[in-house]
Amino acid sequence: MNLLYIGACRENLETYYPDYIKGIFIDGGVTHETLVAVIKEHGINVLMVDVLDFFFTADLLEKVKDDVRLINFSYQSIESLVDLDAARDFGIIVKKLPRDIYCKEVAEFALAQLLCACKGSLIFDRDMRTGVWNQAAHTNLSMTGKTLGIVGYGNIGRHVATLCQTWGMDILVTKKDLDTPPEHMTPYYRFVDLSTLMAQSNFIVLAVPLTKETRYMVNQECLAKLKPGAIMVNVSRGDIVDEEAVTHALNSGVLYKYCTDVFSKEPVEKSHCFVNNPHTLLSPHVAWATKMSLKKTYDIWFGQTQI
Amino acid sequence: MNLLYIGACRENLETYYPDYIKGIFIDGGVTHETLVAVIKEHGINVLMVDVLDFFFTADLLEKVKDDVRLINFSYQSIESLVDLDAARDFGIIVKKLPRDIYCKEVAEFALAQLLCACKGSLIFDRDMRTGVWNQAAHTNLSMTGKTLGIVGYGNIGRHVATLCQTWGMDILVTKKDLDTPPEHMTPYYRFVDLSTLMAQSNFIVLAVPLTKETRYMVNQECLAKLKPGAIMVNVSRGDIVDEEAVTHALNSGVLYKYCTDVFSKEPVEKSHCFVNNPHTLLSPHVAWATKMSLKKTYDIWFGQTQI
Numbered sequence: 080m081n082l083l084y085i086g087a088c089r090e091n092l093e094t095y096y097p098d099y100i101k102g103i104f105i106d107g108g109v110t111h112e113t114l115v116a117v118i119k120e121h122g123i124n125v126l127m128v129d130v131l132d133f134f135f136t137a138d139l140l141e142k143v144k145d146d147v148r149l150i151n152f153s154y155q156s157i158e159s160l161v162d163l164d165a166a167r168d169f170g171i172i173v174k175k176l177p178r179d180i181y182c183k184e185v186a187e188f189a190l191a192q193l194l195c196a197c198k199g200s201l202i203f204d205r206d207m208r209t210g211v212w213n214q215a216a217h218t219n220l221s222m223t224g225k226t227l228g229i230v231g232y233g234n235i236g237r238h239v240a241t242l243c244q245t246w247g248m249d250i251l252v253t254k255k256d257l258d259t260p261p262e263h264m265t266p267y268y269r270f271v272d273l274s275t276l277m278a279q280s281n282f283i284v285l286a287v288p289l290t291k292e293t294r295y296m297v298n299q300e301c302l303a304k305l306k307p308g309a310i311m312v313n314v315s316r317g318d319i320v321d322e323e324a325v326t327h328a329l330n331s332g333v334l335y336k337y338c339t340d341v342f343s344k345e346p347v348e349k350s351h352c353f354v355n356n357p358h359t360l361l362s363p364h365v366a367w368a369t370k371m372s373l374k375k376t377y378d379i380w381f382g383q384t385q386i
Numbered sequence: 387m388n389l390l391y392i393g394a395c396r397e398n399l400e401t402y403y404p405d406y407i408k409g410i411f412i413d414g415g416v417t418h419e420t421l422v423a424v425i426k427e428h429g430i431n432v433l434m435v436d437v438l439d440f441f442f443t444a445d446l447l448e449k450v451k452d453d454v455r456l457i458n459f460s461y462q463s464i465e466s467l468v469d470l471d472a473a474r475d476f477g478i479i480v481k482k483l484p485r486d487i488y489c490k491e492v493a494e495f496a497l498a499q500l501l502c503a504c505k506g507s508l509i510f511d512r513d514m515r516t517g518v519w520n521q522a523a524h525t526n527l528s529m530t531g532k533t534l535g536i537v538g539y540g541n542i543g544r545h546v547a548t549l550c551q552t553w554g555m556d557i558l559v560t561k562k563d564l565d566t567p568p569e570h571m572t573p574y575y576r577f578v579d580l581s582t583l584m585a586q587s588n589f590i591v592l593a594v595p596l597t598k599e600t601r602y603m604v605n606q607e608c609l610a611k612l613k614p615g616a617i618m619v620n621v622s623r624g625d626i627v628d629e630e631a632v633t634h635a636l637n638s639g640v641l642y643k644y645c646t647d648v649f650s651k652e653p654v655e656k657s658h659c660f661v662n663n664p665h666t667l668l669s670p671h672v673a674w675a676t677k678m679s680l681k682k683t684y685d686i687w688f689g690q691t692q693i
Binding site: 088090091094183184187188190191192194195197198199200201203204206207208209210212213214215216217218219220221222223224241242244245246247345346347348349354355360361362363364365368369370371372 | 504
């Protein structure tokens with residue numbers, strides 16, 4: 080078995096999973112041409128993919144179909160990463176991570192970022208380290224009494240609701256098919272459509288997979304419905320939102336803060352519109368990656384390399 | 387009624403309570419001599435006290451007993467701020483804020499800081515703003531499966547437990563008199579003594595009032611019992627801990643992080659040992675001060691100025 084890692088973080092592997100199976104590492108920014116050449120040269124039969132801005136097209140898959148037996152993604156949601164029909168047609172096995180392995184961690188991270196934004200943790204700490212004691216530097220917000228809107232009713236969205244169950248907030252949830260009765264209905268939140276959620280929520284957590292339907296669902300039209308002063312947290316994928324429209328909403332003040340772990344293009348460059356915006360709270364796609372879940376993820380990811 | 391504000395933040399008053407009753411402002415660092423002179427010169431009969439490092443001694447109270455009718459503290463716990471026996475003997479009314487007006491906000495803030503420390507919110511954001519995409523820059527920790535120790539079983543401590551009820555953590559609580567059956571017993575946490583709590587908790591929240599018994603309760607001896615790698619959050623008062631001993635525990639790595647909203651001496655100076663320590667998360671005594679609770683607090687504080 081010859082492994083090629085695309086975009087995998089070698090430091091994370093070395094640190095958290097020293098038993099990882101060695102192979103060849105290649106950056107996510109690789110061209111199709113180079114990728115094909117590397118595969119042919121090294122007789123690669125397993126691709127370990129840990130990058131979001133690379134799409135396996137039918138064309139590319141056809142070129143490597145005699146070499147690659149398995150494309151093994153380190154993601155749970157891969158519709159936007161590979162042409163699944165083509166892979167099936169060419170007999171290439173595609174694997175992804177099971178849906179529930181780190182949903183709790185992602186939900187926790189979403190709330191960490193939300194609380195951090197509400198309470199001003201960064202601003203107060205930064206001030207104090209420069210010798211400034213300014214209690215009015217940030218509008219510290221209460222959670223109790225507010226309305227939280229959760230976009231997405233998968234494992235992550237449900238766990239966000241669970242974590243906040245006792246916070247004294249109104250919790251609204253929107254899901255793909257609102258007419259289908261939910262399996263996990265509980266009395267402490269209620270289902271509404273996206274427009275109602277945007278209009279009524281002080282805090283919004285985005286927790287949907289990236290699909291054709293959800294791509295750019297938070298666009299200019301959607302953001303126009305926001306309750307002024309809302310705080311939005313994105314732990315889904317960058318392309319759930321139209322990043323330009325979000326920037327506009329931040330700059331106009333309608334959106335008070337945008338906390339995001341995910342970006343349209345990753346890694347993010349310093350020139351990205353969010354990087355220089357004082358109303359963002361940024362993290363490099365790490366919501367899932369706790370010490371505990373990294374170990375678990377690598378166990379599973381490497382456990383499914385058999386071909 | 388002539389008001390003298392000691393250490394009150396004029397900006398907060400102007401911003402959040404523009405109807406506040408005007409008076410004379412004086413810094414908390416004032417000497418007894420100057421304070422007496424100001425009181426005499428302006429015929430002050432009400433002191434509005436919003437500072438923690440000033441103690442009203444019997445001597446001082448005697449000097450102003452014919453002028454001052456009321457000392458009105460903006461705190462809930464004032465044992466360490468005024469000689470209550472002397473004030474009573476001299477017929478000076480002492481008022482403090484009711485115990486429960488912002489316990490929810492303080493509990494929320496404690497968890498914000500805890501999550502922020504566990505998830506690395508500051509470090510990831512700081513990195514990204516300098517163009518660094520480093521997913522391994524911080525050891526992101528899961529909350530689920532951990533043990534949380536809450537020191538203090540007042541309104542704040544109990545609300546911390548309530549907020550975390552559904553987080554999948556073991557919750558330990560210690561209180562003053564462990565033999566007295568608690569009024570609010572619930573099945574999702576258990577009572578232990580301080581030593582057990584220190585030894586078993588991954589995360590510790592300090593939420594006790596400052597009294598003779600609690601002053602420096604988190605000292606070198608207590609910290610020696612810590613589970614290595616613990617994170618501690620202080621939303622009580624600075625002097626609950628021995629700040630030097632905490633610094634030592636941080637530098638030796640036994641204590642992984644110390645998140646504190648309170649300090650032995652406030653405002654904190656830039657030379658303070660916590661300010662330059664990379665393992666601290668600092669805030670300027672703002673846990674209570676949300677937009678909502680500032681309004682409520684000022685309403686109550688000014689509502690009890692009648693003499």
